[in-house]
Amino acid sequence: MDLSNPETTLLVACLSVLLIVWFLKNKQPQKGRLPPGPPALPLLGNIFQMDMKAPHKSLIKLSEQYGPLYTVWFGRFPAVVLCGFETMKEGLIERGYDFSGRYLLPAFKKVSNGYGVAFSNGERWKQLRRFSLSTLRNFGMGKRSIEERIQEEATLLVTAIRNKKEMPFNLDTPVRCAVSNIICSIVLGERFEYEDETFLTLMENIAVISNGLSSPSVQLYNNFPKIMDFLPGPHKRMFKNTADLKHFLNKKIQSHKETFQKEFPRDYIDSFLINMEEEKHNPDSEFVDENLLMSVLNLFMAGTETSSTTLRWAIQILVKYPQIQEKIYEEICEVIGSSRRPAIADRVKMPYTDAVIHEVQRVIDIAPMSIPHMTMSDIEFRGYLIPQGTFVIPLLSSVLKATSQWETPDSFNPNHFLDENGNFKKSDSFVAFSAGKRMCLGESLARMELFLFLTTLLQSFVFNSVIDHKDIDISPATSGILVQPRMYKFWAISR
Template sequence: MISVGGLVAAVWRALHLRSLLLGAIVFLLLANFFKKRLPKNYPPGPPSVPFFGNFFQLGLKEPHLTLQKYVKKYGNLFSMEFSAWPTVIVTGLPLIKEVLVHQGHHAADRPLAPIRERTFKRNGLIMSNGQEWKEQRRFTLTTLRNFGLGKRSLEERIQEEAHHLIQAMEEEKGQPFNPHLKINNAVSNIICSITFGERFEYQDDQFQEMLKLLDDVIRLEMSLWCHFYNTFPRIMEYIPGTHHTLFKKWEKLKSFISRMIENHKRDWNPDDTRDFIDAYLREMQKHDGNATSSFHEENLIFSALDLFIAGTETTSTTLRWALLYMALHPEIQEKVQAEIDRVIGQSRQLSTAARELMPYTNAVIHEVQRMGNIIPLNVPRVLTVDTTVAGYQLPKGTMIVTNLTALHRDPKEWATPDTFNPDHFLENGQFKKREAFLPFSTGKRVCLGEQLAKSELFIFFTSLLQKFTFKPPDNEELSLEFRMGITISPVQHRICAVPRA
């Protein structure tokens, strides 16, 4: 039998545990309340849950689309919380220009979510801020120009890679295949030739593994476990889940970059700069002994990794959307091919010089970017000082999310916003630039690879349609369903690349 003393002790332990838990909950709620003390004139928004913010209202499947109902309710400037981070959603071209251009100096930094801090710290080109970001961006832009950005030499690399991609697709003999890794490999080879000084064969197993790792991290960062990590990083370190899988995959990608750097060091000649890594090693040598310099090996690893990721994922995903739209809109594909045949023919090599002579093809590529919507809410910024926008007070530390989805589907800007329509970029048969078209963002942190991406999209797309007609496989339906990740990509599918007569 249990003694009275033992029973009392057991009851006390239970009550004591409950008191501790209740005290902890009250403490966390109070901490959350005081942390959230915001100006009286702060933008309105939907109510949020402590710690989780508005996560459960947005969900994981299509948060960028769910968000639009709140635009209708609260207007073009409203507040939410992402992983308990005070956030303001900015919609409409005038307000987007206001925060990213006119007051861009207030919103030039990136917010550092726990999962980003765990993987990138504050290094590289994408996640660095302040003076370090300025130094890294300036150096990278100069180096990219030195290695052909905007020059004929780089265009020749893209043309050569387009030829390799065509050969790889010809091997499929018009039968259904998944174009994902072939396109990834081709696009990645351009930035790899600049960063690492080499391209990789499509049969290279090690490089194929790197491309699969890249696809995995793009997908996993939007998982439920990663959202939990951003909310409770210290707790989630001890809880199993896909966030740990993500960290392991990031480490493998970093190891790949590190091996490339070590290989360069073995035969490095400061007087013969072959690629980005060589140029960075030379810059590190200039700053050797300067403890405050941002040019160190860890930054080299992350800058090279940023170039590899950004130079692969966005353009290759856009090209996958492009081929999918062509297969779903054969009448548009025929018009593109007719323009290619008229301006270039079926055997001459494509160059960016032909873009001015091919307004319809250029319009189609832009419409793919508009409809593909691969970075639907832009890359977020964070305010470095208290800022007033549209009469609202936004305190320092507020995260700024610019609503590119609404901008690119705004019925005031686009005649048929939800329909694939190249006429959006045409006027009297000529290509028409649109101010409300911002796939590369705008302002101080506009995508530094914009010029490269435009050249790649034009040469790869026109070269492929010069040689093939893209069709759905027999008895298979293609759809525009998407997969959420860091980017929005088509779901896995097969397509037929039928050689043109």
């Protein structure tokens, strides 16, 4: 833990004042027979062994001493860490149901209270996931209709970038707006202009929330929520921005309630409202207002942030390695040309581009610790007894960066996904979308977005950096639940 950071130092100092009182009030007996791990301090757990700027790296380092299955303590609560390909495969796939719960870190609990498709458990989660998958497919996910929407939005993004008139600019906002419009069209039934002030405010809120999830303040909140509720910090702004997003989405839901027609559902919200109407006399129905709001928020956030962040990072990496950018363009010229829009059918004919996109996802490692899992019952696993409700960390980074799985795990190398003949090759160790029952439900949409947006941009522009391309740092600016790229300005030179 880096105590040279003034924010962290202040927070730890304030925490120390209240530790003894809280410890006396909140003693909790240990249950089960957990895997061994590093010695933990009372109440503080292993916080001083965690690098708040990159906790996943601390966990990987601990695995070198304690093995692929071990326990760390976050405050008073244990977390079982699954590290490495074999452990992850056994836990998330072979024992998928056992580890399929969603552990509600205090920050997530405060925001969701266990509602919504991303943060629910049990029968609620099963119903919401089944409904969400079928509804997303009904509105085009993985189909030609959504492909056309992405193509149209990619063309609008190209126009927005051309309007920069080859002046240096930050990719963050236009790319986030473009990607968000895809999920907005599915969930809300509309898209927004990039200059729309309300839309821009929403994008800023999402950026603050994403950055907040990786801040030391929020990580401390997840360890000591009762104390942090009384202290200032970025966690306060994150919760406020989440409340603002909820307010916006609630207004959209209310508008849908006033105008929807059961026979003609326009989007995800309408489809949910139809189920609410059909089950209004069922006291056990999960189709209630709380699940509607949180599911829409989950889809809106995830559908905006992960793909847009990956695209921003992809451009940054391709600017750092211009020879790779040029090689993709050569493949675009050979397969697509300059007179038509890229299509999903082109991907199978473009193995190098496909390999680069996969390698971008592998290298950036966007959710290095996954979203927290939880055991669904008391389970025996590799000789240990892990109690029901235990926090489980599937350390995706330990697979995506494993020396046993990749030739050059710490370097950007598209050859990881190419065979000796230059054909694309899959890898079981590619877990960028996680694995098992909690795998990202928007995976097929994200894959389409990444390919179509990136190829359309590179068909239209050469991207160059304001600084020397060799000086671009592609390590994360922040790392926590999500990782964020560093900010650079680029030139987009029309081809």
